[in-house]
Amino acid sequence: MVEELKYQQLNETVYKETLDNGLQVFLLSKPEMAKTFGIFTTNYGSIDQTFTPIGKDEQVTVPEGIAHFLEHKLFEKEDRDVFQDFTKLGASANAFTSFTKTAYLFSATSHVEKNVKTLLDFVQDPYFSEESVEKEKGIIAQEINMYDDQPDWRSFFGTIQSMYHQHPVKVDIAGTVDSIQKITKDDLYTCYETFYHPSNMTLFVAGNIEPEAMMTLIRENQQSKEFPDAPVINRSYPDEPIEVAEKSQSIKMPVTTAKAMVGVKENVKDLSGQELLRAELLSEMILDFYFSRSGAFYEELYKNDLIDDSFSFETELDRQFGFTILGGDTRKPDEMTKRVKEMLHELKDTSISEEDFTRMKRKKIGQFMRAMNSLEFIANQFTHYHTLGGDLFDVLPVIESLSPKDADEYLQHWIKEEAISIFQVKPQDA
Amino acid sequence: MKVSKEKLSTKQGYRLHILPSDKYKTITIVAKFKSPLKREGITERALLPHVLQKATNEYPNVRSLQSAFENLYGTALSSDGSKKGENHVISFRMEVVNEAYLNDQEPILEEAMKLFHQVLFNPKTEGNGFDPEIVNREKQTLEQKITSIKDDKMSYANVRLMDNMCEGEPYSLHVHGYQEDLASITPEKLYQYYQNMITNDLLDVYVIGDIDESQIETMTDQYFSRSQSTNVDNDQKAESKEITDVKEIVEPEEVNQGKLHIGYRTYTKFGDDDYYALQIFNGIFGGFPSSKLFMNVREKHSLAYYAASRFESHKGLLLVFSGIDPKDYDQAKSIILDQMEAMKNGDFTEEQVNETKEQVVNQLQETMDNANGLIEVLYHQMISGAEMPASQLMENIRKVTKEDVVRMANKVKLDTIYFLTSQEGGE
Known part of the structure; x- marks a missing residue:
């Protein structure tokens, strides 16, 4: 049965239906747009390495990087490359693999029905096939090499690796060369059959569509x-302990400017989808207040x-893991990480005034409204929060409900010495 | 298609483009300052957007200025400098939430425009210059940015390709500026340059969103008019160099992956009759995952994760880029050059031409769904004097024939092959 979820302030309606096979479908009609964006997501990503295959009794652990490998290989069929199917329909297609999800997507301004069918x-x-699996290894090896040369990626991932002892979030999404x-053909089928059942998947189509017909x-x-x-699915x-694996690590790379990151390992155990969303918003508002350009710490x-213009921060909370990372380019990596870490500890003794907190709420509302211009953002993020048991469109009411007291409370429990890691990328001659 | 709804008017010291659209929950305002691309002043132009965004006379430091923007529901202001052929354009972009979507109805658009005006026309000054503390800090930041271009290997390989390929042409100038200029840029000299730019650059202002035209016009007249400016277009037309010898440059660096970047000249610019054929040519050659480069370098030979091409519309360049194992240089290079030969020989089908046309049209329509994308399309047209409604653009794309694409392919000339490789060079 189709359910209509109405979001009055945003003037949007989402149509929802759970099909007989378990597939969850969400449609958002925006007839003023020329474009339609469709994304078909499985709740399966790089961290899902150990599980009981469908129809089996014993757990297996599959090679690192397999979810991403599988994403590449779904585009290749016995007789053709699926990119060509979308090409013929004037559409562009893509896919991505994250820690917890694999998603296949297209965007098009014509033949929307055929494109949705093609996607499904x-x-x-x-x-x-064995042959096509072998062929892909060369391509993915170059993808891995490309990332290995990117200092920003290395510093982001290095920070996660420092924080985690054994959780597979510390494994590079693409695996290693x-x-x-x-990886074998049989491994791919095992993962596919376990995780690509419709009941583990979500389809979101947003844009120039007629919801009922779609x-x-x-x-x-x-x-x-x-x-x-x-x-x-038994995963x-x-x-994983609450403490970080390494308090401080650094690597050398051929960079001209060092990069320094401070990571906070977040405890997400027992948080529901809505609680994750609320915690993410609070954390980002607090960080915004102190560490964005209007903040005392940033100054x-x-x-x-x-720090310089490249300084940024983010909080990511998901099923199984979570982290906050702050950092960027710096000429003084040791001083920077020392001072940022001190600042994080100082947060406990600070509080945000009513007036300042209202300003941060307004900023967050504005950011969300800007993001709502993007069909991709809506479809991706709606799927993300829905999979966690939350609702993206609750962002506005949740922000409205927050008070400085909530921030104070959050700060009391947030920063703990044992949950902080430092990671630096330093120039080779330093 | 709503591009035809653009309302263009010539105002005192600026051109105003109003684009009413119900696609967005925000209102986007973009101010573009254009001037000929020259070695002299390039570093000042790289520095200015950063200095201007830091403080105004009313909000004399970063924190107070940023707080003012935050109070206006996180109104975002950003700026960047870019090359459009052999002209330099500084764009300031502001995005404001449409008041209609907020619970408390405050006139935030007007307040945001006022703030935008202050950032552009009333920056913080001391004596006859900008605030020295701000200028010095931003010089440091820019210097760091200039030196760390090398850290992003794909951008670095692009810069090196342009250095070599367009040596002696204004197009090779670096938009981030030059380290050696920084020492002599004082707060006073920078302010002089700013006064020249803010008065004499060609200014176009775009406003897009669910807006009331007359209300917008009243606001922009108040906040963007330049009484001292005639707003003359002093466009510098880019030269197309004839190629005598193909250059091949191999540079070893500490990298795992080699970056193979190849530059061609197309002798075709925005507004030329062949421009539509160039778009189709590029689509078949390397613009999409169905292209020859993707299919051959990646899918058939597994040499790369990415292999693609794009073209520059105002200078007439076509650039190929791919990330490969250093040892595969010769093979990858010859595959890429072969694909170009195949294009010249018409080794592609009518069906491919038709599919590519639909892809290019799709891409254009998607771009125009995005406020900044639409503004870029319109600005491209404006500065090349080739304005036409979107329907006409698409019709022209759909008219392209296979013969047109082959003719276009035969205009394309190889200029420079650049390879950034590992120290061992794959030995």
């Missing part, structure tokens, strides 16, 4: 296919030449 059909019709060599098309498409009963993750760091 190619993801639900895998074809893996060595780990992908072990829902009918999707329903009929899914009814025409056979799926086994929805499996209960397992190693126990001090910038004036003392400890």
Whole structure:
């Protein structure tokens, strides 16, 4: 049954239906746009390495980088490359793999129905062969090499690796040049069959669509296919302590300017989707207040030449893991990380005034409204929060509900010495 | 298609472009300052947007200015400098939430415009110059940016390709400026340059969103008029150099992956009849995942994760870029050069031409769904004097024939092959 979720302030309506096979479908009609964006997401990413395959009793651990490898290989069929199918329909297609999700997407301004069908059909019709698996290894090896040469990526990932002891979030999403060599056609089928069941997936289509006709098309498409009963997916993750693995690490790279990051390992255990969303918003508002350009800490760091324009911060909370990372380019990596870490500890003894907190709320509302101009943002983020059990469009009411007291409370429990890691990328001759 | 709804008017010291659209929950205002690309003043132009965004006479430091923007529902102001052929354009972009979507209805658009005006026309000064503390700090930041271009290997390889390919032409100038200029840029000299720019650059102002035209016009007249300015377009037309010898440059650096970047000249610019054929040519050659470069370098030979081409519309360049293992240089290079030969020989189908046309049209329509994308399309047209409604643009793309694409391919000339490789060079 189609459910209408109305969001009055935003003047948007989302149409929702859970199909018989378990697939969750969300449609957002924006007839004023020329474009339609569709994204088909499975709740399966790089951290899902150990699980019980569908129809089996024993757990297996698959090679690192396999979710991403599988994403590449779904585009190749026995007789063709799926990119060509979208090309023929004047559309552009892409895909990405994150820690917790794999998503396939297209955007188009014509033949929207056919593009949606193409998207569903190619993801639900895998074809893996030994030969094509071997061929892909060279391409992905170059993708890994490309990232290895990027100091920003290395510093981001290095920070996560410092924070985590054994959780697979510390494994590079694409794996390593060595780990992908072990991947076989059979491994790909095992992962596919376990994680690509419709009941583990979400389809979001936003843009120039007529919701009823689109829902009918999707329903009929899914009814025409056979799926086994929805499996209960049994995944397992190693126990991860609250403390970080390494307090401080640094690597050398051929860079002219050092990069320095401070990571806070977040404890997300037992948080519901809505709680994750609220915690993310609070954390970002607090960081905004102190560390954005209007902030006292930013001013001090910038004036003392400890940071430059590249300084940024983010909080990411997901199922199984979470982190806050602050950092960027710096001429004085040691001084910078020392001072930022002190500042984080000082937060406990500060509080934000009513007036300043209102300003941060307004800023956050504005940021959200700007993001709402993007079909991609809406579809991606809606899927993200929905998978966690939350609702993207609750962002506005949640922001409205927050008070300086909530921030004070959050600050009391947030920063702990044992949950902080420092990671630096230094020039080779330094 | 709403591009035809653009309302253009010539105002005192600026041109105003109003684009009513119900696609957005925000209102976007972009001010573009254009001047001929020259070695002299390039570093000042790189520095100015950063200095201007730091403080005004009313909000004399970063914190107070940023707080003012935050209070206006996080109104975002950003700026950047870019090359449009052999002209330099500084763009200031502001995005304000449309009041209609807020619970408390405050006149934030007017307040935001006022703030935008102050940033552009009333920056913080001391004596006859900018605030020295701000200028010195921003010089440091810019210097760091200039030296760290090398840290992003893809951008660095692009810069090196342009250095070599367009040596002696204004197009090779670096938009980030030059380290050696920084010492002599004083707060006073920078302020002189600023006064020249703010008066004499060609200024175009775009406003897009769910807006009331007359209300916007009243505001922009108040906040963007320049009484001293005639707003004359002093466009510098880019030269197209004839190629005598193909250059091949191999530079070893500490990298894992080699960056193979190849530069061609197209002798075709925005507004030329062949420009539509160039778009289709590029689509088939390397513009999309269905292209020859992607299919051959990546899918068939597994040499790269990315292999693509793009063209520059005002200078007439076509650039190929790919990331490969250093040892595969010769093979990758010859595959890429072969794909160009295949294009010249018409080794592609009518069907490919038709599919590519639809892809280019799709790309254009998607771009125009985005406020900044639409403004860029219109500005491109404006500065090249080739204005036409979107429907006409698309019709012209759809008219391109296979013969047009082959003719276009045969105009394209190889100029420079640049390879950034590892120290071992794959030995």
